[in-house]
Amino acid sequence: MSSQTVFVGMSGGVDSSVSALLLKEQGYKVIGVYMKNWSRDLPGMKCPWAEDLADAKRVAVKLGVDFEVWDFEEAYRDKVVEYMLAEFKKGNTPNPDIMCNQEIKFKLFYEKAMERGADFIATGHYARVLDGQLARAIDENKDQTYFLYRISEEALAHTIFPIGEMTKPEVKKLAEKKGLHNAYKKESMGVCFVGEVGMKDFLKEYIDIQPGEIREIESEKVLGYHEGAVFYTIGQRHGLYLSGVAGETNDGMPYYVVKKNLEKNIVYVSKNLNNENIWTKELVLKDVLLRTNLKKEILVRLRHRAPLIPAKFDGKKLIFESEIKRPASGQSAVLYDGEICLGGGIIV
Amino acid sequence: MIYLDYAAATPVSRKVLAAMEPYFTDEFFNPSAAYLPAKKVAAEYEVAKGVIAHAIGAKSNDLVITGGATEANNLAFTALGAEPYPCHEGAAPGILYLETEHDSVRAVAEKYGGEAIKVLPNGVIDLADLKAKITDETRLISVSLANNELGTIQPLAEIGALVKNVRIGRLKRGIKTPIYLHSDASQALNLLDINVARLGVDMLTLNAAKIYGPKGVGALYVSHDVKLTPISVGGGQEQGLRSGTENVPGVIGFATAIHETKEHLNGNRKKYANYKRILLSELKDYELVNKKHSLDNFVVLCYNGIDAERLIYLLEERGVYVATGAACAASKGKKSHVLAAIGLTDSQIAGSLRLTLGETNDEEQVHEAAKIINQVVQDEKRRTKNE
Numbered sequence: 001m002s003s004q005t006v007f008v009g010m011s012g013g014v015d016s017s018v019s020a021l022l023l024k025e026q027g028y029k030v031i032g033v034y035m036k037n038w039s040r041d042l043p044g045m046k047c048p049w050a051e052d053l054a055d056a057k058r059v060a061v062k063l064g065v066d067f068e069v070w071d072f073e074e075a076y077r078d079k080v081v082e083y084m085l086a087e088f089k090k091g092n093t094p095n096p097d098i099m100c101n102q103e104i105k106f107k108l109f110y111e112k113a114m115e116r117g118a119d120f121i122a123t124g125h126y127a128r129v130l131d132g133q134l135a136r137a138i139d140e141n142k143d144q145t146y147f148l149y150r151i152s153e154e155a156l157a158h159t160i161f162p163i164g165e166m167t168k169p170e171v172k173k174l175a176e177k178k179g180l181h182n183a184y185k186k187e188s189m190g191v192c193f194v195g196e197v198g199m200k201d202f203l204k205e206y207i208d209i210q211p212g213e214i215r216e217i218e219s220e221k222v223l224g225y226h227e228g229a230v231f232y233t234i235g236q237r238h239g240l241y242l243s244g245v246a247g248e249t250n251d252g253m254p255y256y257v258v259k260k261n262l263e264k265n266i267v268y269v270s271k272n273l274n275n276e277n278i279w280t281k282e283l284v285l286k287d288v289l290l291r292t293n294l295k296k297e298i299l300v301r302l303r304h305r306a307p308l309i310p311a312k313f314d315g316k317k318l319i320f321e322s323e324i325k326r327p328a329s330g331q332s333a334v335l336y337d338g339e340i341c342l343g344g345g346i347i348v
Numbered sequence: 349m350i351y352l353d354y355a356a357a358t359p360v361s362r363k364v365l366a367a368m369e370p371y372f373t374d375e376f377f378n379p380s381a382a383y384l385p386a387k388k389v390a391a392e393y394e395v396a397k398g399v400i401a402h403a404i405g406a407k408s409n410d411l412v413i414t415g416g417a418t419e420a421n422n423l424a425f426t427a428l429g430a431e432p433y434p435c436h437e438g439a440a441p442g443i444l445y446l447e448t449e450h451d452s453v454r455a456v457a458e459k460y461g462g463e464a465i466k467v468l469p470n471g472v473i474d475l476a477d478l479k480a481k482i483t484d485e486t487r488l489i490s491v492s493l494a495n496n497e498l499g500t501i502q503p504l505a506e507i508g509a510l511v512k513n514v515r516i517g518r519l520k521r522g523i524k525t526p527i528y529l530h531s532d533a534s535q536a537l538n539l540l541d542i543n544v545a546r547l548g549v550d551m552l553t554l555n556a557a558k559i560y561g562p563k564g565v566g567a568l569y570v571s572h573d574v575k576l577t578p579i580s581v582g583g584g585q586e587q588g589l590r591s592g593t594e595n596v597p598g599v600i601g602f603a604t605a606i607h608e609t610k611e612h613l614n615g616n617r618k619k620y621a622n623y624k625r626i627l628l629s630e631l632k633d634y635e636l637v638n639k640k641h642s643l644d645n646f647v648v649l650c651y652n653g654i655d656a657e658r659l660i661y662l663l664e665e666r667g668v669y670v671a672t673g674a675a676c677a678a679s680k681g682k683k684s685h686v687l688a689a690i691g692l693t694d695s696q697i698a699g700s701l702r703l704t705l706g707e708t709n710d711e712e713q714v715h716e717a718a719k720i721i722n723q724v725v726q727d728e729k730r731r732t733k734n735e
Binding site: 057058061062064067 | 657658661662664665731
């Protein structure tokens with residue numbers, strides 16, 4: 001009997017490496033694929049793609065499986081980077097990883113794999129499929145369903161998440177035991193595709209800086225200056241250039257960004273943790289995508305790895321039992337019923 | 349470990365390391381300082397530079413010490429004038445460079461709109477193409493003495509003679525535009541007997557890192573006729589052409605390494621030629637890429653239909669370290685422009701391995717390497733057949 005074919009997205013990290021290893025051990029015919037989504041070096045920021053690719057290929061060779069590089073750079077630029085820049089320019093804080101999964105990994109990669117005769121695709125995400133439904137990983141600390149809630153049902157039906165039943169320490173231990181060189185490779189931080197660089201530094205390559213005022217929302221007093229309101233996110237408290245108000249503000253309490261006026265290019269901050277702009281009991285969602293029938297009482301995750309909060313959802317509006325800190329617009333709210341990911345939407 | 353990548357890096361020899369060591373600690377003085385211990389260091393630095401210069405038939409004052417060969421190559425191109433080189437629209441840039449040059453020459457030449465000279469399928473410069481491309485505007489020709497991927501030795505003396513004739517011809521016709529010949533000799537320094545006058549070069553790039561000296565130390569030989577513009581200014585060291593406190597230990601190491609190299613030149617060439625013979629007779633199912641005109645320590649093999657990058661990882665597991673001309677991390681996914689220039693197909697390029705021999709290798713290692721490479725190639729062939 002000929003074995004089933006799986007195309008595994010291999011990023012060079014330990015999670016996707018162990019995923020490929022498990023599938024190979026389970027008897028699948030495995031083909032490792034490095035998705036080349038971004039290779040541009042920006043000044044002072046070296047894109048790690050070539051090293052990541054080498055790590056992925058080294059593992060594929062060790063496992064004795066075929067390995068290919070699929071170039072999605074053009075699509076990634078159009079569907080992910082352009083979308084991201086457009087959203088930031090509108091004052092939102094988009095999530096490029098969610099877009100990448102929706103448009104690249106579980107669309108273009110999936111489609112090309114199927115064309116090539118795949119029975120399944122696989123990735124190194126911490127997630128599970130239970131009775132055909134997307135479900136949270138065993139490792140609550142690592143669960144990545146927040147990034148996956150928008151992937152298509154069709155792709156999900158042909159997806160294996162080999163490490164969804166494992167914890168990260170187990171994954172690392174297995175990688176080490178099997179002699180994978182990247183068992184303890186540092187996880188990428190910052191903007192995933194550009195390497196060790198913050199979002200603001202990345203955005204500055206594409207969006208001109210536009211000096212503006214930072215004002216205290218209660219007093220309208222100018223506390224400092226910023227490089228462009230689009231670079232700031234509601235709730236942010238680092239990277240604010242406040243000045244000239246020593247003594248008055250230097251009581252050890254941090255300022256938070258609570259509001260942005262894009263038209264006037266003003267960033268409003270507050271020290272008052274009770275500021276009405278920070279807290280809310282309701283969130284309106286757009287582009288809602290429901291994977292299954294909605295339940296009345298649900299759990300909501302507002303950031304990757306954030307706690308699950310009980311809420312009610314009418315298909316458009318989320319209502320929480322008590323006040324929550326308002327997430328930035330453009331971020332996603334992902335809905336759960338127990339372990340099952342029901343879908344989610346983008347916060348208006 | 350069997351290291352077969354000497355074209356990429358060489359270990360610093362014990363002797364070189366020992367010679368350098370006191371200049372990091374006891375003899376740490378700034379050569380520019382006024383007191384006697386510093387003057388002693390300054391004198392020793394000059395002696396070391398003299399040793400390096402002497403090894404290529406030049407004088408200490410003809411050398412500009414740099415932070416490696418890349419900087420030396422960049423500096424050589426300032427012979428065209430101060431940066432930014434006036435490359436206005438329509439102006440002939442006047443630069444010719446061999447299409448198989450190392451990136452440190454290619455990138456500068458391309459930046460200033462240089463034109464590439466073709467190589468023949470054996471990797472040697474196409475002299476007819478060179479002659480056809482030299483015009484009265486041509487001001488700089490850059491051709492490496494030995495190629496870093498193939499080891500191909502270029503007929504520099506012949507090119508030097510040609511450039512000399514062009515120069516005489518221009519003078520005869522009252523044309524003032526100068527023409528210079530630059531050569532990057534990084535890869536050739538420990539295998540060829542180099543003399544700048546015999547080669548007829550105006551500038552020559554040297555590199556300590558390829559001859560068992562320290563990394564980050566190089567030199568540019570510059571003849572008296574050439575006027576360079578410094579890339580970095582400051583204290584005016586190196587005849588004003590490269591400011592910055594002298595790298596005394598680096599230059600002492602460089603001098604020791606070049607002296608050693610010169611002493612063992614003939615013995616090494618014979619030794620490597622013998623190893624090469626062993627490899628070529630014991631390896632199986634390959635095509636030899638660098639058949640002729642190549643340095644004795646370069647063996648470039650092609651396993652058509654096999655992904656040589658996979659071989660690298662398989663060999664690495666067996667403790668054998670080699671290089672490839674294929675797309676890989678080292679080349680940022682670009683295929684080798686050198687192998688493409690000599691007419692290899694994409695599949696042949698993907699199947700190419702570069703073995704470069706050096707000091708730590710012995711006959712036993714070479715036999716062992718051949719055995720392991722044969723096994724790995726067989727395994728890989730079997731794997732692809734089964735799928």
